[in-house]
Each structure stands twice: as C-alpha cells, then as structure tokens.
Amino acid sequence: MTVVGASLSGLYAARELRAQGFDGRLVIVGEEPHRPYDRPPLSKDFLTGRAGEDRLALTDAEETAGLDAEWLLGVRARGLDARGRTVLLDDGRAVSTDGVVVATGASARHLPGDGLAGVHTLRTLDDARALRAELTRGPRRVVVIGGGFIGAETASSCAALGHTVTVVEAAPLPLVPQLGTEMAAVCATLHRREGAELVTGASVAALRGTGVVTAVTLSDGRSLPADVVIVGIGATPSTAWLAGSALVLNDGVVCDDGCVTSLPQVVAAGDVARVGGTRAEHWTSATEQPRVAVTNLLAGRTVEYARTLPYFWSDQYGARLQFAGRRREGDTVRIVEGETADGVPADDGFLARYERDGRTTAVLSVDRPRAFMRARRELARETERTWPTDGPARPAGDRDRTAGDRVRPAVL
Structure with missing residues (x-):
C-alpha cells in the first residue's frame, strides 16, 4: 500500500492500515523532509516561542519502528497512472502498489508580489521557522492579509510578541462564512479589544517594495506601512499531481461518503478530500476520515461512511x-x-x-x-x-473490486 502525504491524515492512514490488519509493504511519500508534525501550534505556541519543534512531533521512534513503513520524504509525487496502480515521483522513481491513500493536503494561496522579502505564508514548519526568526528581530509593523482562522491566530501571536498589527479582511467581517454575521461581529471585537487594527471591506491591490516589502496598498487607495506581511487567504487542495489520472478533481479529490474515489483502489482523506460534496480543512476530519477510508480500501468497496460532525477550534487573543x-x-x-x-x-x-x-x-x-x-x-x-440509512451513491465510473483485485503488499 502507498500513502501519498506524510502529514496528519497520512500518518493516521498508515496507523489504520496496520491496525486493520494490513501486513504487507507500506510506503509513505512526503513532499516535506520532516516526519509528521502537528500544524495547529505553528500559528500559536511555536510562533511565540512557547513551544519548540520537539513539541510538534506526532510520532516517536517506537511508533515509527512499529509501523514498519518505508518513508520517502523530501520527494514530491508527480503523477498517478490511469489505473491507480503506480505513483510516479519527481525524482524519477515509480512506486507500484495495490492501493493508494491520497493525503496530500493543501497548500497556502499566494498573492502577486509575495516573493518580496518579509512576505510570508504560514502553512508548513519551514514557513513557521522563517516567520518566527523574523519576528524576533525587534518591533515590527505587521500586516496580516485575511481574517480567517490562520490570519486571526497569527495576528494574535504577533500582538502578544509586542508588534504593531493590522488585519485586512476583504469581507465586511472576518469569519462570516463559518460563524454567520452575528457571531462574526462578536469575534471581530477580539482584534480591537487586544489592540490590533481591523480593516474590513477592503482588498489588497498590491504589495510594495524593492526587494523587501515596505507597504500594502489597498483597493480603496490606502497604503499600510509594513515590515512583515503575512498572507492568510486560504489554501488550495494539492491535486495538481493527479492531473491526467482517472480521479475526478473538483476543489479536491471527489469521493463518495466513504472517502472512496472513482477508482476503488484509491481513497482520499484530509484537506485534499472532497467527501460527499464537502471538503473540510479541519484537524478532526484529517484524523477521523482515514479510518473509514482504509476500511473501504481494504474491503474493495464502500462498506462504511464518514459521519464526522464538523468541528474546529481556534485560539485568539x-x-x-x-x-x-x-x-x-x-x-x-x-x-x-x-x-x-x-x-x-x-x-x-x-x-x-x-x-x-x-x-x-x-x-x-x-x-x-x-x-x-x-x-x-x-x-x-x-x-x-x-443520518440517512440508505447510503450515498458512488462516484460515476466506480465499481467494486473483483476477486482478482485483492489487496497485496506494494512492490517498488
């Protein structure tokens, strides 16, 4: 079996494969060079220096040995063959397999001009390292673009470190899609109560600077001085490597309610998976979907459904x-x-x-x-x-695995 993605949902999928009795060869492919780590603290305790990298690890040496997996880290998947039997890597290798768990997550969205020094996103450990190093160089004028959860948490951490913080949100209020107008208005007061300036109803026209960012120009003509800019405008599911495969892609990998794709030997879980019409970028989905996905992968058909109640939390100010x-x-x-x-x-x-x-x-x-x-x-x-008891429909073109498709150990 091959798990593509070595973050939270990928680790949980690997655990489930072993827990559910798969004893064949297990390959875990990860684009980052790091072993699985916890992302929520990146915008909070790690950024403020209250937690070191040792507190982020999701595995230890004992568990790693127990999984008996081959870890291919620091290498990107670049393709999946039409039958879902071979994962192609960007270093030229090809991993032949009998089943695939797609757990490649999502990547931060960028703005034009965010190649300037001083402009950051916060999605990975390397992102957090770079931002933390910059925030320790003395007082900074920080502009956070995007008032969603990552933006709000990062703004909170920057304010706690003593920096001057301005949050720019294009909508009339931050968090309206998640909380609705009434509760979003209440949560918006957290920014102002703790001294951060909240600018709403204005989008970013340009990032200014020569080599290094110096200002953010808004669509209404205002210019916000900035030493550090943090772009928190959401994430894009990491599906580019699946272009040309037989999988259906639409803001993620399209799955039925059991995390099964249009190929029965391929399932998806976590931020990259659009399960039953919904893609959820939450810790709970990333940890609960892999169990159902692996159950159905090993069964060769959808025998169980992901009935996760959406849940998220956020620490702000x-x-x-x-x-x-x-x-x-x-x-x-x-x-x-x-x-x-x-x-x-x-x-x-x-x-x-x-x-x-x-x-x-x-x-x-x-x-x-x-x-x-x-x-x-x-x-x-x-x-x-x-919850409906009659079960969801399978994606178009799906079929149950036949006896000849039974799960076997992956072979490189």
Missing part, C-alpha cells in the same frame, strides 16, 4: 473559540449561557446555539469548554440519529 455542526444561512442564533455586552464577549465567555426548524444545527462557544463539550455530544447524537 487568549480566548478559545470552539464550533461544531453545520450552520446554514437563515439559521437563528441564540446565546444560551453567558452573555455579550455591546458585541464584546463577557470575561467568562458564552455558548450560542444555531437553530433551524426547532432543531440545533451548530454550537459556538467562547471560553466555555465544558458547556461546549456537552452541547457537542448532544448535537453528535442527534446527527447520528437522523
């Missing part, structure tokens, strides 16, 4: 935000514990429920972890109870 569920436009929001005053969360936070047709669809908390966990469990039980 000393506050812990937690969200679970599926919010839709038109849902009403009701604060059921705690309160907000003039749009500012109370010191002890709050818990809010999103509701539609008399049912809770999602829950959000700020600094109310125990109440949130109770509400999340209730929501998960309700979601499980109402």
